[in-house]
Amino acid sequence: MPSSSSSRRFLSLWFPRLGAERLLRRTGGDPARPFAVIETAGPAQRLHSLSAGATAAGLVRGQPLRDALAMCPELTTRLRNPQAEAAFLAVLRRWAGKYSPWVGTSGEEGLSLDITGCAHLFGGEEGLLAAIDGDCAGARLSLRAGVADTPGAAWGLARFAGQDAGHHRSGDAVDQEARATRSRAAKRRHWERGGAAPGARMAGVEAQRIAPPGQTRSAIAGLPLAALRLDGESLAQLSRLGLRRVSDLIDQPRAPLARRFGPQVVLRIDQALGQVPEPVSPVAEARPFAVRMTLPDPIGLESDMLAGLDRLLPRLCETLERAGRGVRLIRLQAFRTDHTMQWVAAGLARPSADPDRIRPLLAMKIEEIEAGHGIDMLRLEAVQTEPLPARQAVGHLAAGRVIADRLADTTAHDDLVARIGARVGMEAITRWHPASSNIPEKTALTLAAAWSEPASDWPAPPAPRPLxxxxxxxxxxxxxxxxxxxxxxxxxxxxxxxxxxxxxxxxxxxxxxxxxxxxxxxxxxxxxxxxxxxxxxxxxxxxxxxxxxxxxxxx
Missing domain, CATH: 2.20.25 (N-terminal domain of TfIIb)
Structure with missing residues (x-):
């Protein structure tokens, strides 16, 4: 594989309807019908992912749910499940491994592949994209892809190839006109108003999503500034100055940009042009410690969930003990019949694989779960684990010392910290440790009780200190x-x-x-x-x- 950064090629895959199409695949829904996945943003609910039918109805991502229902009363919605979407993206990441051994995630809806030396196996980059498009079409997934010399440029091409640069929100923007005005304007075919014909435009987008080697600058020059992965505040400030395309920014002096807009803007420009390396880091396959139980009939009572916990927890602790691991953070997930999920988590002050120490912490949290129309699956996962100290066999002479050590064990104190932490948060429980300073304000350090040992060697001050x-x-x-x-x-x-x-x-x-x-x-x-x-x-x-x-x- 060539070592020169200019000879490397990267592929960015973006699934713009990941959340909606995941649920449509599961329920067998029609993507032509208006459907949206909603998420809670403060006191309001907004559209997060849309089906093709919802987009055709004029709905947009980030739109308040109340406005969306006023525009499209037949819209059906489901609550967003971020963890399920992340698991689905992990499945897609494993699928993308057939095209490149170096596959990493790019945000919540995208993948980034290092395809250096891989494209010829599929007939070139055009053949590679055609194969990926075919797989996604068969899986009923919408896809946009981009190929360039850098991951940043490929990311921008995948999401913005063929799009015009937008304008800052000023009252003259066309997308801020009344809906009735937009509806009348849409009746006129856009190529009759000076735009390109549909076939020519789609062909142009197809050509623009592959940047020829060594032509990254010219390939991304006409894209909107959002193609540089800038945050919303920076985009708004740049738009107010009349800078709307990448070409308006990449030739500007770096020092004034960094002083006015921060170093992140300059970093994104250099990453897109390949002046700052940005390698693709494959995600390591983590070994999950989890068990689940599918229920024949939906449940909703707290006693039923506790009974399910009593069956899941011993199995999980046995697996952890065989692996020599202890739980630090455990999560109980309740999957409802309407394909939504709610979870509760509990932390421990010390890693443990003892079910009797873990169960009371989760039992305190089960009352927070809302069953809705019923729960049909429970899943218990050890989110954070740590190695447990190895146990050594001892003889009869050492048995007395072992019993004495158990009497002096601090498990009761650790369990108390865990129970309080389940209510107020583990980070809210602290303890003091001595510090090497004579300054009265600095004689003690405040440490988290769950991640520190009790102090035993407090130095005596030269004179009494006040309470x-x-x-x-x-x-x-x-x-x-x-x-x-x-x-x-x-x-x-x-x-x-x-x-x-x-x-x-x-x-x-x-x-x-x-x-x-x-x-x-x-x-x-x-x-x-x-x-x-x-x-x-x-x-x-x-x-x-x-x-x-x-x-x-x-x-």
């Missing part, structure tokens, strides 16, 4: 050391009863800490006449003026 610590608060008091007999703090006039100190702490000179710009601090343990035990310090002043501050309070 409560807050950001330094100003104290109205005259003079410096020693502490004044009377001072004002939080609107209260306090008198000094006892003082111990000072303890001098210097700032870390290699770091710029805004709270330590007042310089060296002398800390005092103060007891007031009212019984308050405060931690006061006098800042000697560096970049800021000197003065007294209160930093904490003892128990």
């Amino acid at each position: 409560l610590l807050w950001r330094p608060e100003p104290v109205t008091a005259p003079g410096a050391s020693p502490p004044p007999g009377r001072f004002r703090w939080r609107g209260r006039d306090l008198t000094l009863a006892e003082a111990a100190g000072p303890e001098r702490i210097a700032p870390e000179w290699w770091l710029d800490e805004p709270d330590w710009r007042s310089g060296i601090r002398d800390y005092w343990r103060i007891t007031t006449g009212t019984g308050d035990r405060l931690w006061l310090f006098f800042a000697h002043g560096a970049a800021l003026s000197p003065g007294w501050f209160c930093h904490g309070q003892f128990a």
Whole structure:
């Protein structure tokens, strides 16, 4: 295989109706009828994937469901199942392996293939595309493909070959006219209004989706800027400046572009032109740890789902134990009769393959599942696993030590962390660990409890530290050391009863800490006449003026 990047060839496959056609294949629906897959976007529902019939009815992707039903009352919809779509794309990725050994994913609806040295096996690149088109037609899948010297250029050709550059939303855009106006305009054949005839246009698209070797720049020059894989905000800003085609941007100086629109715009241009390498990384086949159970009749009661969990969980734990793995994150999926799915997940503080430790966590979450018209399949999957420590056989002399170790085991503490984490989230449970710093604010590190061990070697501070610590608060008091007999703090006039100190702490000179710009601090343990035990310090002043501050309070 040639090593020069200019001799490499890449193929991008885009399945624009992946979500809709996946369900139509499963249900045997007619793609000519209006059908759409919807997803929830905040408080509203929008169209995510459309059938050919829905597109012919004038519906567009991203359109609010309420508007779509007003335009097309006969539209039928289904909720989106992202995981099922990802699994379907994985099936297509394995199918694409017949055309190239290097197949990777490109977004949620596309594949990227490195076809260097493969096209001649199918009669050239045109023959390769013809074979792929034939496979997809037989599978009732819509496909758009592009071939170029770089993955970015192939991606743009697959999605935008033959399309005109769009305009920024300004009130003059044709696609913002009233629907009745668009309907009347559509009655006139577009080639009678100056456009190309249908046959000529389709032939042009067929020719444009293959960029000849070494002609990437000219092949993508006429494409819309969206062909560079830019984000929506950057596209809107560039469109306001009148830059709508790739040719308007690729010849611009790089430095001003990076300063105004960020480095991502420059990176996408260089990737499309091959000036920045972008290899295709095949997706490693992961070994799934999952079990499932198909039910003869739909269920909907919580007790029935718990009974199904009791049958699935031991089987999964046996498989994990044989592999020497333990669960860190487990997911229970409930597939409904209307081809939708809902799942609940639970995390563990320590990896485990013990069903008795995992079941209570999932049982807490089952009540969140809505059965709808009924659940006909349950699937249990170990999403994240970790190796379990190897077990060694011991004799009778070591049995006593093993029992003692079990008594000191921390499984109860780990289970408590897991149960609390199932309610509030594992990331919300933290613990403190000692840090190597004399700065009061930095003496402890906050770590996630599920991914850290309890601290056992806390160093003794040179002087007692307060139970409560807050950001330094100003104290109205005259003079410096020693502490004044009377001072004002939080609107209260306090008198000094006892003082111990000072303890001098210097700032870390290699770091710029805004709270330590007042310089060296002398800390005092103060007891007031009212019984308050405060931690006061006098800042000697560096970049800021000197003065007294209160930093904490003892128990």
